Amino acid sequence: MSEPIMLFKKPSYPINDSLLKYLERFDRISKVSIFYDDLLRFSGSITVYDKHDQDTLWIRVYYNEFERQEIDLNLKKIYSLLHSDGNLGILKFLNVDCIDYCTFGNSKPFRIKVRNILNDNYTHFYIKKADASRVYGLELEHILSPDKINFLVYGDTLVEEHIMGIAGDVFIKTLLTECTETEKAQIAKEFVKFNERCMIRLLGDMRAYNYVVIPIHDFDQVVYRIRAIDFDQQCYEGNFKVYRPQFFKENYPMVKLVKDKLQNSSIEQYKDEERSVLAKRILSAENRIKMLLKIMGQDNIAPDSHLEQLQMELYNYTNDLNFKKAKSMGNIMIAAFEFIIRNYKNINLFKNKVQ
Incomplete structure (x- = not known):
């Protein structure tokens, strides 16, 4: 076990x-x-x-x-x-x-x-x-x-x-098997994006009962979105896996769906798409986010042991020294957002040169 x-x-x-x-x-x-x-x-x-x-x-x-x-x-x-x-x-x-x-x-x-x-x-x-x-x-x-x-x-x-939707654990237990193959592929795509979004903004504990699945009727199909409903575990745990929904056993049916329905190239594409969208949102609300993260950087919202563990795990994951230098969970968030924006700008610079 x-x-x-x-x-x-x-x-x-x-x-x-x-x-x-x-x-x-x-x-x-x-x-x-x-x-x-x-x-x-x-x-x-x-x-x-x-x-x-x-x-x-x-x-x-x-x-x-x-x-x-x-x-x-x-x-x-x-x-x-x-x-x-x-x-x-x-x-x-x-x-x-x-x-x-x-x-x-x-x-x-x-x-x-x-x-x-x-x-x-x-x-x-x-x-x-x-x-x-x-x-x-x-x-x-x-x-x-x-x-x-x-x-x-x-x-x-x-x-x-209240955030409306079908509790993730209820959806997995009662509705997932009834979805069409096309719908399952779309849900797999959405879970990849949701996983990436939680990881980047360090929102932890997204077990199936802490998010909802929202069906949206669009022309002749139903598309599904996944939305967090519990925000208690923002930047607290030291274990990096806590911020990645894929590692919770309650989400195994979703992870299996991703493996069954998506090729590795598609998974990487959807991750890139989510990072790009997040980078644009960070840049569009830059002043408000800077204000919030400055306050967060001076706040104590996790034990030192959690901070030290997360610093090293994020450094090992990204090779970005800014994570090692972070002195608080707020500083880790700043480093994470800077990492995403830097990669987004580099990708766009490469695209412009190619064009």
Whole structure:
């Protein structure tokens, strides 16, 4: 049996003043005074089961009447901040249907279901303990991924919007085998790109239940995208394999799909494409990324032993001395982005000479 590549639970790191100022500048600070700890004062709970009567590891929590009224009002205000810039006029059309608490995982989030009473449409958002690693991960996801993401911070509390999609483990177990051969090849391509994206931006622990698969109907076909939904392991682990989804046993069916459906030349092509796209995004948001990475470079978000291990493993992988010289996880991110941009510019210079 293979040895697990993640051995210990990650601690929570506080958000420092510099990061708070950055978040305020980019409108990430909540104006609603609700704390994660407020939601922990529930008076009762019941287990939440899925449609197959399996325990979901979530519990539905209840509060006494007086506290519930205040909590509901603040939760509706948070919804309005996430989705309509704080327009309080919509509050009378909203109802907090349920508050669920997750007993599994590192962040132990609360999941809030808010419904529009006029048409019964509903959405979810999450309330968690604020953690600097997660905030850096969310910001980098917003800036560098194909998708934007809304989140808010208030004191030691983090609010995240729900990311829609089919949980990766559920997709692999119930839907992957039903896909056509063409769809499987497209999913394999997407997994290669997702793997490369996570590796470059050092987003770790992308086991199957930490990402979603999103089917998109396009003319006469369905294309699939893969999107991360958990950002707790941003630049924390020292083991480089943690940042490469291909090494988690839960993702083996995806890895097998890549081996079965793609030739090595195609795999390298898709990796190059993803690096090129990431380089363009880094350059287009250069000032914001520099600001974020400067703060990250001065922050402590991992033990020294993890930093030293990752320095050497990245140096061995790239032969880039900048990884050896990095004095923090933020400096490693700077070195990684500089490495990608340097290669992107060299490739384009070569193309221009050929033309």
